[in-house]
Amino acid sequence: MIFSSIFFLFVFLPLTLLAYFFVPKKAKNVVLLICSLIFYAWGEPVYVLLMVFSILYNYISGVEIDFYRRRGKTAQLRFIFWLAVGVNLGILGFFKYYGFLLENLNRILPFTIKYTPLALPIGISFYTFQTLSYIIDVYRGTVDVQKNLINFGLYITMFPQLIAGPIVRYADIEKQLTDRKVTREGFGQGVKFFLKGLAKKVLLANNIGMAYTAISALPADQFSTLAAWIGAIAYTLQIYFDFSGYSDMAIGLGKMFGFTFMMNFDHPYISSSITEFWRRWHISLSTWFREYVYIPLGGNRVGTAKAIRNLFIVWILTGFWHGAAWNFVVWGLYYGVLLVLEKYVLRPVIERLPSAVRHLYALFFIVIGWVIFSAPSLSAAARYIRVMFGGGSAASGSAGVYYLYNYLLVLVIGAVCSGPGVTAEMNRCIVAKERWKRVFVTGVYAAAFVCSIAFLVNATYNPFLYFRF
Amino acid sequence: MMREKIEDNLKVVNFILIALLIVFIAHLLSGGKTSSTPVETVAAKVTAAADLTNVTQADSQKLKKYYGLNANDYEGVAFYLGNSNMDVDEILIVRMKDSAQENALKDAMQTRIDTQTQSFEGYGVNQTKLLKDAVIDVKGNYALLVVNEKAAEEDEAFRKSL
Numbered sequence: 197m198i199f200s201s202i203f204f205l206f207v208f209l210p211l212t213l214l215a216y217f218f219v220p221k222k223a224k225n226v227v228l229l230i231c232s233l234i235f236y237a238w239g240e241p242v243y244v245l246l247m248v249f250s251i252l253y254n255y256i257s258g259v260e261i262d263f264y265r266r267r268g269k270t271a272q273l274r275f276i277f278w279l280a281v282g283v284n285l286g287i288l289g290f291f292k293y294y295g296f297l298l299e300n301l302n303r304i305l306p307f308t309i310k311y312t313p314l315a316l317p318i319g320i321s322f323y324t325f326q327t328l329s330y331i332i333d334v335y336r337g338t339v340d341v342q343k344n345l346i347n348f349g350l351y352i353t354m355f356p357q358l359i360a361g362p363i364v365r366y367a368d369i370e371k372q373l374t375d376r377k378v379t380r381e382g383f384g385q386g387v388k389f390f391l392k393g394l395a396k397k398v399l400l401a402n403n404i405g406m407a408y409t410a411i412s413a414l415p416a417d418q419f420s421t422l423a424a425w426i427g428a429i430a431y432t433l434q435i436y437f438d439f440s441g442y443s444d445m446a447i448g449l450g451k452m453f454g455f456t457f458m459m460n461f462d463h464p465y466i467s468s469s470i471t472e473f474w475r476r477w478h479i480s481l482s483t484w485f486r487e488y489v490y491i492p493l494g495g496n497r498v499g500t501a502k503a504i505r506n507l508f509i510v511w512i513l514t515g516f517w518h519g520a521a522w523n524f525v526v527w528g529l530y531y532g533v534l535l536v537l538e539k540y541v542l543r544p545v546i547e548r549l550p551s552a553v554r555h556l557y558a559l560f561f562i563v564i565g566w567v568i569f570s571a572p573s574l575s576a577a578a579r580y581i582r583v584m585f586g587g588g589s590a591a592s593g594s595a596g597v598y599y600l601y602n603y604l605l606v607l608v609i610g611a612v613c614s615g616p617g618v619t620a621e622m623n624r625c626i627v628a629k630e631r632w633k634r635v636f637v638t639g640v641y642a643a644a645f646v647c648s649i650a651f652l653v654n655a656t657y658n659p660f661l662y663f664r665f
Numbered sequence: 666m667m668r669e670k671i672e673d674n675l676k677v678v679n680f681i682l683i684a685l686l687i688v689f690i691a692h693l694l695s696g697g698k699t700s701s702t703p704v705e706t707v708a709a710k711v712t713a714a715a716d717l718t719n720v721t722q723a724d725s726q727k728l729k730k731y732y733g734l735n736a737n738d739y740e741g742v743a744f745y746l747g748n749s750n751m752d753v754d755e756i757l758i759v760r761m762k763d764s765a766q767e768n769a770l771k772d773a774m775q776t777r778i779d780t781q782t783q784s785f786e787g788y789g790v791n792q793t794k795l796l797k798d799a800v801i802d803v804k805g806n807y808a809l810l811v812v813n814e815k816a817a818e819e820d821e822a823f824r825k826s827l
Contacts, residue, residue, distance in 0.1 A: 245689060253682045256675050276676075283683065290690065295763060308701045312694050313763040313806050409735055413725040572737045 197238040198359075199390075199445045200397045202652055208235065209449075212355075216453060217378075225350050225373070228453060232355040236319075243317035246287070251349045253283060254327045255342070258334045262341035265334075277335045281328065288324040291317055296520030319359040321517055323352055325484055330366040332488055339367050347373045356449035360442045362460040362480035365487070369455065376454035386451030388626075388641065392619075393444030395644035398651045401437035404430050404610050407603040408570070412580075414595055422596025424583040430603065432566045433610040436465065439478070458483070463616045468554035469546055470534045470561055481517070485510050500540070507539075508532045518569070523577050527568045534561055699806040700827035704741030704760045707807065710826035711758060712745070714818045715811070719754040720745040732757070732773045739766065740806070753781055753792040756819070757810040767803055774801045774810040781812075 197204050212231045219227050237244040257280035264273035291314060298311045330351070333339040342348040351373060357364055411419075411427030443460035450457045464476035474482055486495075490510050496503040508529070515528020538546065546554055564581065571577035612618065622640065625633040700707075723746035725736035736742045740760040747754045755777075759770055778799050785792040799812045800820045809823045 242693075246686075249682060249686050249689070253679060253686075256679050256682070260675055260679070279679075283686075287686070302701060310701075311699055313699050313761070314693055315764045409729070410726075412737060413729055413735065415724055415726075576737075 197235050199442070199449075200394060200648070200652060202649070205649070205652075213452065225346050228355075229346055229350045229353060232350065232353040232358060235355040236353060236358060240318055243315075243320075246291075246317055246320075247323070247353060250284075250287070250323065250327055251345075251352050254280065254331060254352070255345055255348045257331060258341050258348070259343065261331065261334050265337060273335070277331065280331045284324050284328050284331070288320055291320055293516075293520045322361045322363055323358060325363045325481075326366070327352060329363075329484065329488065333365070333367055339370055342366075342370075342373070344374075354450075354455070356453070356455070357446040357457055360439070360446070361478075362443055362446060362457050363484050364457055364480070365484070368458060372455050378452070378454040382451050382454065386448045386453075389444050389448030389451060391448075391641045391645050393441040393446075393448060394648045396437040396441030396444060396613075398648040399644065400606075400610055400613060401434050401441055402651065403606050404437065404603070405434040407599055407607070408434055411595075411599055412570075418595040419583055420594075420596045421583055421586050423599055424580060424596075426596060426599045426603065426607075428563050428567050428580075428584060429607060431570050432465075432563050433607065433614060435566060435570070436461075436614055437610065463614065465559065465562070465611075465614045466555070466616065467558045467562075468551060469538055469558055470531065471538050473558055473562055474531070474535070481514070485514060489513060504536050504540070507536055511535070522574050523568055523571055526574060526577075527565060530565055530568060700804075702827055704743050704758060707760075707823065707826045708743035708756075708758050710822045711743075711756060711809070711811075711819050714815060714822035715756060716754075716814050717745070719748055719752040720756065720813075721748055722746075728757075732777055734759075734770070734773055738762070751789070751792070753785065753789075753795050753812050755810065755812045757808075758823070759808045761806045761808065764806075767808070770808050771801060771803060774808070777810070778812070 197208060199205075208231075212227075215227045215231065216224055233244060233247070236247060240247075257276055260276045261273060261280070264270075264276060295311070295313050298309055302308050330339070330342070330348075334341050342351070351364075351366060351369060354364075407430035408427050411423050411430070414423060440461040447457050447459070458480055460478060460480050462476040462479065464473050467473040467476055490506055493506040493509060494502055495506060498506070511528045511532030512525065513528070514531070515525045518524045518527070546557070549557070564584075567580050567584070568574075568577045571580055622637050625637040628634060723744045725742070725744075727746055728734050728736055728742060728744050731746070734742075740762050742760070743756070743758040745754075745756040757774065761767060761770065778796055778801070782793060782796045785796065795812050795814070795816075798816055800809065800816045802809045802820050802823060804824060804827055807823070807827055809820065811819045811823075813819060
């Protein structure tokens with residue numbers, strides 16, 4: 197089930213809200229847990245068993261780790277901890293990379309290994325990272341063990357952020373699992389976030405995405421340099437509105453149920469450097485890797501060589517986290533190289549550049565990064581980038597002109613909306629003294645909702661891009 | 666003492682859970698096997714069994730137009746479309762990346778057949794018959810749609826080629 201579907205908006209969400217607010221406080225987590233399992237089972241009737249396993253296994257492991265830690269039984273403590281880390285990573289690794297591994301083996305082996313391709317359980321990368329954060333923090337003793345199975349199950353399955361994040365660390369939500377309040381203002385904020393996310397996904401991401409889909413399907417004789425750039429820019433905007441739209445909806449839904457999730461995006465395309473971009477893009481993933489990989493490896497408090505090694509480890513893992521394909525690994529490495537260069541070589545140069553040039557520099561590498569990320573294979577990415585720079589294409593620019601003419605307006609709207617200006621202005625108006633400003637903003641949100649529904653009624657199935665991960 | 670016993674039992678529960686997980690994965694893996702035959706080879710075998718008078722090979726834009734599918738999302742696609750609006754003959758062979766694509770692909774194929782049937786029902790007797798005899802078949806990582814006089818033979822060739 198996806199948030200941007202008629203069924204979710206008009207059946208699942210209203211019924212869940214009704215049930216949630218109707219039952220007494222003690223039963224609210226039970227209601228949310230049941231609804232979250234139904235939400236997941238709707239799209240993954242088989243893999244919901246895997247999720248139930250994950251809840252039970254990690255719940256028990258947490259209790260055991262806490263028990264052995266308090267009793268000072270180090271050997272048992274380490275065994276249970278590493279077993280839990282191994283089982284969680286093993287499940288993620290198996291479902292995500294087993295097909296990739298066999299496919300690559302088949303390429304190099306003189307014989308073919310026949311295998312059953314398995315679908316990737318939706319959201320597995322997100323909820324596995326959540327369970328790992330819990331297990332690691334209980335092992336470190338930085339959070340208390342969760343002894344209530346319902347509360348723990350809810351932490352893992354909470355439907356607002358189950359499928360595509362934000363990745364919520366247990367430490368950030370521990371108290372909210374037992375003590376939270378839904379206020380009228382909080383609920384209103386939640387609705388506002390949700391509508392903003394819905395409009396981002398349905399009105400912007402889906403429409404801008406049509407340009408990229410059409411351009412990437414162009415035959416070679418029509419695939420010109422202009423078309424390639426329009427396609428790359430369209431994908432750059434599409435993935436931002438798609439993913440940040442999902443995150444906004446998740447944060448909004450969380451607020452409606454009294455939860456506060458961390459922000460996952462902070463207008464990443466206004467960045468003046470790649471370092472800044474990664475402080476603003478998918479913040480919950482970067483935070484997770486910093487907390488559980490980079491800092492434990494020594495971060496930047498070790499020598500330069502080791503710090504560079506640490507950065508590369510994190511970025512190869514970030515690439516691999518996104519998917520089982522070589523282009524994701526190269527995409528991760530690409531950012532690893534750029535970040536190392538910025539940190540150790542380019543920083544003094546970049547800091548002296550005018551801000552517009554710095555912004556263009558960052559955008560240029562971000563757009564190229566998305567080409568590597570979105571391409572079906574590494575060779576396809578290389579072909580695409582070659583055409584972007586005028587190589588390998590004998591195509592006339594007519595297709596490019598056609599797409600520029602048809603999509604220029606939506607691309608400009610997308611570019612403007614990706615900055616902080618529109619949101620800041622809306623937020624100013626909503627608390628303005630003048631009544632007409634408040635009415636106007638309410639009208640804008642209502643209109644965005646009506647337009648989104650109109651698009652959804654006629655739309656084909658259009659899942660979020662990050663469902664793949 | 667009592668507590669130690671409970672903790673020990675928890676360890677046993679965890680190992681039982683791991684055993685159940687292994688059984689679950691083994692069950693998933695016992696499904697249909699993939700074929701590594703290239704889509705071009707499968708297409709060659711299928712078209713060899715077909716009557717190709719009324720079809721020509723079509724590109725990914727046509728696939729997007731008539732099925733709403735992006736060729737890039739799949740491992741490989743071979744698509745043959747009727748020469749004119751009155752020719753309902755069609756062959757679509759898709760090599761999927763994983764089984765998650767199966768349902769959406771089958772839905773898209775069925776929708777195409779239903780749309781065509783609606784268009785021709787009532788006046789195109791031959792076309793309606795071909796559409797009623799259309800074959801949609803999925804084996805492992807391959808899916809086939811055929812609307813053709815020799816649909817059954819093509820389906821047989823499809824299965825043999827994998």
